[in-house]
Amino acid sequence: MSDNNVSILWEAVNYIRVEEIKKAFPNVNFIDVSPGVELDQELRGEIFLVTPTRDTAELPKFLDKGVKWVHIMTHGVDGLPFEMLGDCVVTCSRGASSVPIAEWAVTMILSHTKKIPESWISEEPENWFLAPLETLSGATVALLGFGSINQEIAKRLEPFGCRIVAVRNNKSGLSGTNIEILPTLEEGVSEADHVVIGLPLTEETHHIVNDRLMKLMKPGAHLVNIARGDIVDQEALFENLESGQISRASLDVVSPEPLPEGHWLYTDPRVKLSAHISWASPDFLDQLHDLFSSNLKKWLSGLPLDGLVDIKKGY
Incomplete structure (x- = not known):
């Protein structure tokens, strides 16, 4: 794959350093699909970046927008609509925390x-x-x-x-x-x-x-x-x-x-x-960014991705 005209659907969060990624991959485009954002009916995206706060019930409506790779920014992937993912490649942030x-x-x-x-x-x-x-x-x-x-x-x-x-x-x-x-x-x-x-x-x-x-x-x-x-x-x-x-x-x-x-x-x-906080560390958000950025580079180069999820097994 090349980095020509690759669109990433994402919920705008500040811990993904978009400008840094755009500088490294000039033809990668981020499309904000945050809740409340009015979406273009012709919306298309090759990559769907799922944040930890995204309501997984909303995910199916984006899967028919040309999505080929879904990356979820958490370690666990329970809640993903596996039955609807078809041939999508799915990765998670395994190891970040x-x-x-x-x-x-x-x-x-x-x-x-x-x-x-x-x-x-x-x-x-x-x-x-x-x-x-x-x-x-x-x-x-x-x-x-x-x-x-x-x-x-x-x-x-x-x-x-x-x-x-x-x-x-x-x-x-x-x-x-x-x-x-x-x-x-x-x-x-x-x-x-x-x-x-x-x-x-x-x-x-x-x-x-x-x-x-x-x-x-x-x-x-x-x-x-x-x-x-x-x-x-x-x-x-x-x-x-x-x-x-x-x-x-x-x-x-x-x-x-x-x-x-x-x-x-x-x-x-x-x-x-404790209130589900064992993952917390000073560099956790940086880890999330680095894992996605590294995988994006591999995706654009046609290389195997890290953190692959077995859709049939559900993890």
Whole structure:
């Protein structure tokens, strides 16, 4: 492909440095299709750039405008109308936020292990020098899924001397590591002190972390979710927190988002909840720009793109 007369349909956002891209590719044209913008009936575009704030329900009306490549500026692609994408090439911003999310997950694992903030004191405690703290050395961490985020988590956990098991369909790319690959979720969680969910949300993974799977976990397990809220059956989570089968749930994602006022997840002391912010880092928006710009160069040169999404699998 050349860069002649290539139009990009996009929702105007300031973190895509349009002028920089136009300077590099003078014949690339950006067409603003932000909500509220009056659209030309003859609108055509080869590339559709989907921002994180775009309502995916609006996407189908643009897919018949000559779109050949859809790039979504998030890691997860649940919500895309896969059944309507046909022969479109689809890419996502896989890897843009893997490091900060991994740091968040490891922080949650360490805070649970060292009882933080519970162990902080503001008055004289009953006992000095004594506390029921645990250690990561020798602990088992199960990673459900082994995409870019859980791979970054594994890198950061290895120096702690813990046993890392990952549930993955294949063992490719794992030579030289101490990570144990297991074929099923059931095997993965059975001995884990900490269970980290890093699965894509699909029809198959909806509520896959259910009451049955939680009851197969080691009693008192710590559940960490940095993937999607709908992967976890939240009613089952409450029941397993109540019974003590799950000792803590560290959740950056829930369902729905935002939670309604008064939802039990806001106030349950066994739940450490954040507002889907584990991705946040000073350079995140730059990462989004750089990934798209790099892929645009490859697209115009006819080269394979990074972050390809398997439309049939949904991730």
